[in-house]
Amino acid sequence: MWSLLAIALVGMFGVAGLGGNVxxxxxxxxxPVATFFVVFFFGQDLTGARWSMSLWVDKLCIHQTDLELKAKQIAALPVFVAHASRMLILWDETYFERLWCNLELATFVHNGGIQNVDLLPLWLAPWLLCSILLDLLSAGLFELLEHVLPNWSMRWVPPIMEATESLLGKNPAMLKFVTCCVIWMFSGITYLLVSVPSFFSFRMKLRNHQLLLDQMSAFDVxxxxxxxxxDRNAIEEHVVALFEGGNAPVKEGSGVDDGEVRRQRFSLxxxxxxxxxxEHVKGPLLALVESQIGNELRVPFHIALIACLPMIFYSSVNVxxxxxxxxxxxxxxxxxSSVTQYMVTQVVAWTLTIFLxxxxxxxxxxxxxxxxxSRGNGPLELFMALLCCPLAYMWSYTCGGLIWGSIVALVQ
Structure with a gap:
């Protein structure tokens, strides 16, 4: 959709005809961001179930009021799970504490393989959506700055170059490089307002992610x-039957180290x-989860890009x-020397900035x-943590400035 809108605008006004267009x-x-949220929340309704997969959800598919029917369906629960092609775990802090959930997991791991398990923490979507909204606010502030001070960055070039020349001499490439770095670092102020809510959002992600990994590392059925x-006796007997001899298969092509799994089987x-x-939960499954959503200090590349989606969209506005x-x-x-050189340089610089x-x-x-x-929970530690947010954004924009400075110095 974003690409179609960009093509439509260029078709209506021309490549160089959108300058200053509100x-x-x-x-x-x-x-595009509004469309993303609509599809995120209502996509299953918009498609009319034409492209929807079939899901079996235990809480919804097992009768909750007819106790006799409920007992029969619970008894058949392993059958339902065994016939599934994939298993989606909507994790919260109580998931691994529920024995029936462990039965489902054990049954599916035995029949479907660990590589077909997808674990989605319930905190991930709120954190990601919050990050997108905060990035949208920053992009809006960036655009407001452009309207209040049109071409402000370009008008700052001469005074910055004059000030830099007194320190670094008359090297044109170096002067342009430093000027771009300074302008980009100043652009990072658009994230100052979102730094405080970002702190609470990221701290929540940090705590919950660590809790997930700790639970899996210390898992005991x-x-x-x-x-x-x-029920406990029956469930444990079922798990014993599934894992007797360490025979929980991991099929080829999984995201887990199959050699490691074979070594675990031999030792178990x-x-x-x-x-x-x-051991299968603490070993292969934990490794698979870390490959899907990272550890508590890492964000997978594609998720990191989605978190800054509004600013990625804004790059097209800037160009x-x-x-x-x-x-x-x-x-x-x-x-x-020309509008073409100006716009092509911006496209290249923005692309490198977005990905690097x-x-x-x-x-x-x-x-x-x-x-x-980790240093404590006192006021000083809280202040340090809050200060980390603007510093992290400034670091990101400093890296962007290095990219832009290098490209501009090379082109001009």
């Missing part, structure tokens, strides 16, 4: 809760089957709207907050 930001940022002792052959299941001024004037003020600079913000912020909160 419609570019709503069309290329606000509308015997510690899971079950209301009836008779003569051990308690319940311990065998425990097509020519820093919110007529493209010819913006090109001249920026020191380019933006994705590092989340991991750096997580590490900085983790370092601060």
């Amino acid at each position: 419609c570019v930001f709503p069309c290329l940022v606000c509308l 015997r510690a899971a809760k079950c209301a009836l002792q008779a 052959e003569d051990r308690d089957p319940l311990n065998c299941f425990n 097509l709207a020519c820093d919110n001024g007529p493209c010819e004037i913006s090109a001249v003020l920026s020191g380019y 600079s933006f994705p590092v913000t989340s991991p750096i912020l997580l590490r900085m907050i983790n370092f601060a909160v």
Whole structure:
């Protein structure tokens, strides 16, 4: 959709005809982000179930009021699970504490293989959506700055170069490099307002992610809760039958180290089957989860890109709207020989920034907050953690400045 809107605008106004056009930001940022949220929340309804997969959800598919029917369906639960092609775990802090959930997991791991398990923490979507909204706010502030001070970055070039020349001499490439770095670092102020809510969002992610990994690392099926002792005995007997001899298959092509799994099987052959299941959760399944969503201090590349989706969309606004001024004037003020050179340089610089600079913000912020909160829970530690947020964003924009400075110095 975003691409179609960009093509439509270029077709209507021309490549160099959108400079200063106030419609570019709503069309290329606000509308795509709004569409993302609509599809995220209502996509299953919009498709009319034409492309929806069939799901079996235990809480919804097992009768909750007819006790006799409920008992029969619970008894058949392993059959339902065994016929599934994939298993989606919607994890919360009580998931591994529920024995019936462990039965489902053990049954599916035995029949479907660990590689077909997808674990989605319930905190992931709120954290990601919050990050997108905060990034949208920052993109809006960036656009507001462009409207209040049209071509502000270009007008700052001469005074910055003059000040830099007194320190570094008259090397044109170095002067342009430093100027771009300074301008990009200043652009990072658009994230100052979102740094405080970002702290709470990332701290929540840090705590819940660590809890998930800790639970899996210390997993013991015997510690899971079950209301009836008779059910516990039956469930444990079923798990014993599944894992007796360490025979929980992991099929080829999984994201797990198959050699490691085979070594675990060999070492577990003569051990308690319940311990065998425990080791599969603490070993291959934990490794698979970390490959899917990372550890508490890492954010997978694709998730990091989604978190900064509004600013990615905004890059097209910055290019097509020519820093919110007529493209010819913006090109001249920026020191380019033509509008084409000006816009191509921006496209290349934005592309490198999107893939090399933006994705590092989340991991750096997580590490900085983790370092601060690990020192204690006092006011000083809280202040340090809050300070980490603007510093992380400034670091990201400093990296962006290095990229832009290098490209501009090379081109001009």
